[in-house]
Amino acid sequence: MLIEATGLACRAGDKLVLGEVTLSCRPGEMVGLIGPNGAGKTTLLRHLAGLAAPAAGRVTYDGQSLREMSRPALARRLAYLAQDADAHWPIRVDQLVRLGRLPHRRPLSGETAADLAAVAAALAATETTVLAARRFDTLSGGERMRALLARALAVEGEMLLADEPVAALDPYHQLHTMELLRSVTEKGAGVVVVLHDLTLAARFCDRLVLLAGGRVLADGPAGAVLSDRNIAEAYHIKALHGAAEGLCFTLPWRRLPPGDGRDFS
Numbered sequence: 001m002l003i004e005a006t007g008l009a010c011r012a013g014d015k016l017v018l019g020e021v022t023l024s025c026r027p028g029e030m031v032g033l034i035g036p037n038g039a040g041k042t043t044l045l046r047h048l049a050g051l052a053a054p055a056a057g058r059v060t061y062d063g064q065s066l067r068e069m070s071r072p073a074l075a076r077r078l079a080y081l082a083q084d085a086d087a088h089w090p091i092r093v094d095q096l097v098r099l100g101r102l103p104h105r106r107p108l109s110g111e112t113a114a115d116l117a118a119v120a121a122a123l124a125a126t127e128t129t130v131l132a133a134r135r136f137d138t139l140s141g142g143e144r145m146r147a148l149l150a151r152a153l154a155v156e157g158e159m160l161l162a163d164e165p166v167a168a169l170d171p172y173h174q175l176h177t178m179e180l181l182r183s184v185t186e187k188g189a190g191v192v193v194v195l196h197d198l199t200l201a202a203r204f205c206d207r208l209v210l211l212a213g214g215r216v217l218a219d220g221p222a223g224a225v226l227s228d229r230n231i232a233e234a235y236h237i238k239a240l241h242g243a244a245e246g247l248c249f250t251l252p253w254r255r256l257p258p259g260d261g262r263d264f265s
């Protein structure tokens with residue numbers, strides 16, 4: 001197992017944010033983390049990235065406790081694309097993407113051919129080469145997200161944790177980004193991606209983990225996880241399910257009445 005969280009618990013004040021959460025991702029696997037607003041998805045991803053310490057439970061990376069790994073070693077192997085990532089100083093897009101190579105650089109050493117190639121490949125893959133000389137803070141929301149994805153890809157890590165990477169993207173770039181994440185898994189890396197779009201989640205992920213109220217409500221293939229019952233319980237909606245060109249889609253259709261008025265028809 002590449003990354004494995006076992007019995008993770010986290011509280012914020014008296015609120016239970018994560019309770020007994022277990023999640024794993026194998027090399028070459030893409031796990032979709034879904035669930036309603038406030039379910040704990042970002043909190044879980046931050047724990048997987050080693051950016052937060054759990055009150056209980058543990059995260060292991062390749063069998064080794066995350067707490068025992070040095071930051072530089074982890075930064076070379078694991079890339080984290082945050083939901084609200086931003087650059088807090090004026091920086092060009094190419095400079096931003098080059099930051100993804102910092103964990104690979106030796107102190108006082110310059111960029112290697114491998115660094116330059118990784119940056120060029122990441123810019124090309126995200127179709128941001130044309131934005132390379134632009135200042136990051138002049139980009140649109142979707143362009144920024146693609147530049148940040150380029151930085152994460154430039155790490156060329158074994159594990160990519162991406163928090164809502166398609167939220168700001170148009171349909172073309174949503175599909176393109178999901179294909180990119182798939183290509184990352186085809187090279188053997190693991191990907192855990194937070195998504196609100198259930199169709200994209202079902203279509204591109206090998207497995208879905210549905211989080212609700214800080215607990216795992218379901219973990220498995222999309223067909224089982226996206227049952228009417230699970231969708232009603234987690235999101236309080238009814239979804240329509242269909243298929244086209246041999247692929248399934250799930251379309252949020254209507255809110256369920258409050259209280260116990262859930263119908264699974």
Ligand SMILES: Nc1ncnc2c1ncn2[C@@H]1O[C@H](COP(=O)(O)OP(=O)(O)OP(=O)(O)O)[C@@H](O)[C@H]1O
Binds near residue numbers: 017038
């Ligand atoms: N420091 C904190 N103090 C109080 N509540 C917190 C704190 N940190 C997180 N929470 C709460 O924990 C819950 C989980 O937050 P989290 O950001 O993980 O949700 P999420 O599933 O990623 O949601 P979204 O889909 O809206 O991004 C939310 O209700 C949030 O308000």
